[in-house]
Amino acid sequence: MSLTHRTWAYLTRKWPQTVTLLGLMVAIFTLMATCWALHQTTTTVGANIKTALKPSLTVSAKQAPDGLTADMVARLAGFPGMTGAYELDTQSLVRYAGRDGQDLSLKPGEKLDPATLNGAEDLENGWEESGRLYAATNTAQDGSFSRGDLELTSGRMIDGEHQVLIHEDLARRNGLAVGDTITLRSVESDQPSVEARIVGLVTHHKKQSDQTPTMELYENRVFSDAVTGSELIFGQTAGRSLAQSGTFFVTDPDQIDDLMEQVNAVADSQAQPLRVTKDDSDYVNARDALTGMSQIVLIAQVVVVGVCFAVLALFLVFRQQHRLRETGVLLAMGQTKRSILAQRVAEVSLVAVVGWLLAWPISSLIAAGVGQRLLTSNAPSTVIGLADVTVVVTASTWGMVAIIGLPLCVAATIAAMVPTVRLKPKHILSHMS
Amino acid sequence: MIEVKNVVYAYDKGRAVLRGVSARFEPGKMYAILGPSGCGKTTLLSLLGGLDSPRSGQILCDGDDIEQTGLARHRRHNVAFIFQSYNLIDYLTPKENVALTATGDPRAVLERVGLTGAEAGRNVLKLSGGQQQRVAIARALASSAQIILADEPTGNLDEDTAEEIIAALKNCAHDLGKCVIIVTHSNQLARAADVVIRLSKGKTQIVERTGVMKHAGPEAGL
Ligand SMILES: Nc1ncnc2c1ncn2[C@@H]1O[C@H](COP(=O)(O)OP(=O)(O)O)[C@@H](O)[C@H]1O
Ligand SMILES: [Mg+2]
Numbered sequence: 001m002s003l004t005h006r007t008w009a010y011l012t013r014k015w016p017q018t019v020t021l022l023g024l025m026v027a028i029f030t031l032m033a034t035c036w037a038l039h040q041t042t043t044t045v046g047a048n049i050k051t052a053l054k055p056s057l058t059v060s061a062k063q064a065p066d067g068l069t070a071d072m073v074a075r076l077a078g079f080p081g082m083t084g085a086y087e088l089d090t091q092s093l094v095r096y097a098g099r100d101g102q103d104l105s106l107k108p109g110e111k112l113d114p115a116t117l118n119g120a121e122d123l124e125n126g127w128e129e130s131g132r133l134y135a136a137t138n139t140a141q142d143g144s145f146s147r148g149d150l151e152l153t154s155g156r157m158i159d160g161e162h163q164v165l166i167h168e169d170l171a172r173r174n175g176l177a178v179g180d181t182i183t184l185r186s187v188e189s190d191q192p193s194v195e196a197r198i199v200g201l202v203t204h205h206k207k208q209s210d211q212t213p214t215m216e217l218y219e220n221r222v223f224s225d226a227v228t229g230s231e232l233i234f235g236q237t238a239g240r241s242l243a244q245s246g247t248f249f250v251t252d253p254d255q256i257d258d259l260m261e262q263v264n265a266v267a268d269s270q271a272q273p274l275r276v277t278k279d280d281s282d283y284v285n286a287r288d289a290l291t292g293m294s295q296i297v298l299i300a301q302v303v304v305v306g307v308c309f310a311v312l313a314l315f316l317v318f319r320q321q322h323r324l325r326e327t328g329v330l331l332a333m334g335q336t337k338r339s340i341l342a343q344r345v346a347e348v349s350l351v352a353v354v355g356w357l358l359a360w361p362i363s364s365l366i367a368a369g370v371g372q373r374l375l376t377s378n379a380p381s382t383v384i385g386l387a388d389v390t391v392v393v394t395a396s397t398w399g400m401v402a403i404i405g406l407p408l409c410v411a412a413t414i415a416a417m418v419p420t421v422r423l424k425p426k427h428i429l430s431h432m433s
Numbered sequence: 434m435i436e437v438k439n440v441v442y443a444y445d446k447g448r449a450v451l452r453g454v455s456a457r458f459e460p461g462k463m464y465a466i467l468g469p470s471g472c473g474k475t476t477l478l479s480l481l482g483g484l485d486s487p488r489s490g491q492i493l494c495d496g497d498d499i500e501q502t503g504l505a506r507h508r509r510h511n512v513a514f515i516f517q518s519y520n521l522i523d524y525l526t527p528k529e530n531v532a533l534t535a536t537g538d539p540r541a542v543l544e545r546v547g548l549t550g551a552e553a554g555r556n557v558l559k560l561s562g563g564q565q566q567r568v569a570i571a572r573a574l575a576s577s578a579q580i581i582l583a584d585e586p587t588g589n590l591d592e593d594t595a596e597e598i599i600a601a602l603k604n605c606a607h608d609l610g611k612c613v614i615i616v617t618h619s620n621q622l623a624r625a626a627d628v629v630i631r632l633s634k635g636k637t638q639i640v641e642r643t644g645v646m647k648h649a650g651p652e653a654g655l
Contacts, residue, residue: 328520333509
């Protein structure tokens with residue numbers, strides 16, 4: 001009568017007990033795997049958001065007539081701690097003309113009162129009759145597009161030099177279509193006009209107040225590439241001034257303050273004032289949400305493991321009470337305590353392994369569903385990098401659960417047997433009658 | 434041969450239950466230990482079986498102190514138990530219960546105590562009391578142990594069934610040459626025994642020799 005035979009006979013013939021234990025095991029391993037998977041995901045997301053949320057320093061030279069020079073841009077982008085990637089922005093009030101040289105007709109806005117303006121002479125320069133140009137390296141990243149205030153309705157986004165997006169209303173008023181060319185001239189500088197091709201039309205979804213002046217109306221807004229902007233403001237002498245401001249991406253957002261100090265030192269040493277601001281709010285929000293998350297998950301992990309194995313040990317103690325007679329009889333027949341303990345360990349381990357296998361698909365489902373909800377509900381929905389994260393129970397998570405869970409099962413089994421093992425066979429036999 | 438020498442035993446903090454018991458048991462005979470309830474019969478039997486150690490005194494099996502040779506070893510090799518409540522392992526069949534101790538084919542032993550092949554493979558809890566006790570006897574018989582210790586083996590059985598069980602036990606002693614020691618307060622059983630040992634007030638007081646085997650009684654206690 002071998003140990004394996006006894007183990008197998010017990011598990012199969014006392015199947016209600018076996019099923020109960022199996023249920024307990026599946027629950028334990030499912031909880032463990034789900035917690036572990038969540039923990040792993042928060043760690044992965046934590047690493048991802050450092051770059052995904054593009055923390056950056058913005059250096060603005062709006063107050064400097066020369067703007068950001070090519071040298072300065074290269075110097076800032078090459079700073080240790082910068083990724084090297086940057087985006088340039090320029091804004092200007094611009095007058096638009098068609099092919100025939102005639103000014104385009106704009107949607108008229110609220111008349112400006114010269115008395116409330118700083119420079120009444122500017123009005124004479126035609127500010128009243130201009131729209132605003134937003135020139136940028138990456139127009140799609142412009143807040144009004146990413147927030148959904150504006151939407152591209154036909155054509156495509158800007159992907160080269162001397163390209164513009166104009167409003168549907170402006171196109172309709174002037175009989176323009178995608179593919180047409182318009183001429184732009186800045187009313188804020190003396191530089192010659194620049195030609196650009198319309199590559200797309202936009203419309204707006206955000207309401208503007210009735211008091212909006214002509215130049216601020218969405219309808220009169222034009223988006224262009226960065227080169228068009230720099231030529232309008234700084235002229236065609238390429239390689240001198242590139243933009244009014246630049247956004248420089250940072251490698252490690254946790255070091256952004258140090259980096260900002262160094263960049264400020266450079267900015268302060270310039271003849272023309274530069275203003276440095278940092279933008280890591282997306283990262284900070286996401287990081288704080290994640291820190292909260294992973295703390296919850298960590299506590300949950302410890303609690304889950306503790307509670308699960310306390311419950312398992314209690315369950316096994318309770319069951320051992322019902323197996324005292326069997327224990328006593330086996331001892332009386334010369335079985336050693338060691339072999340009886342070995343049988344218990346074999347029984348529990350076998351069920352644990354099956355429970356562990358069953359828990360994989362179950363915990364995968366739970367992790368994907370509940371885990372996802374937990375992650376996204378605990379983090380601001382604006383946080384990119386969380387919305388598209390899937391919580392999966394990976395093989396390594398699965399291994400961890402086994403490496404920690406199975407020995408704990410064995411430990412719980414042994415712990416449950418301690419009170420019995422300490423008794424003499426005589427006492428076990430007299431207890432049971 | 435197993436011998437008890439001046440054995441004293443007390444439960445934790447309690448008064449001594451056995452106060453200097455001596456007795457000798459030989460192979461080929463059936464012994465009945467008689468005595469009023471609570472006098473320590475079960476206690477004495479469990480000491481003989483190596484389930485616990487006496488406070489003082491010795492238990493010698495074939496001349497060796499079982500304390501020295503090891504109680505688990507003694508239980509495994511020298512003795513086999515039969516309990517009043519049968520104490521079969523309920524998730525094992527009769528055959529498997531016997532196989533716990535058997536070295537050979539358990540079916541032969543089960544047949545000897547009168548169980549059919551079908552009964553031998555059944556759930557033990559579905560057998561009658563008499564059948565269960567027969568399985569327990571078979572389990573004891575199947576082991577290589579020369580000493581069979583039975584605690585009120587007929588206590589839960591009706592008289593006819595008890596008679597059969599007694600016959601089976603007697604068989605073990607007389608035909609198989611085992612030393613059968615039975616704790617009982619049944620006169621029916623005592624009459625069948627070769628030797629009767631009376632236990633009272635913690636001592637073996639009277640030794641009755643019955644039957645023809647007058648030459649081989651145990652020593653009287655103090
Ligand atoms: N486990 C125990 N703990 C304490 N006292 C016990 C225990 N088992 C038996 N006793 C006491 O020891 C005495 C002898 O018990 P026992 O050997 O079972 O008697 P018998 O089998 O002759 O009826 C009784 O007084 C009983 O109450
Ligand atoms: Mg008793």
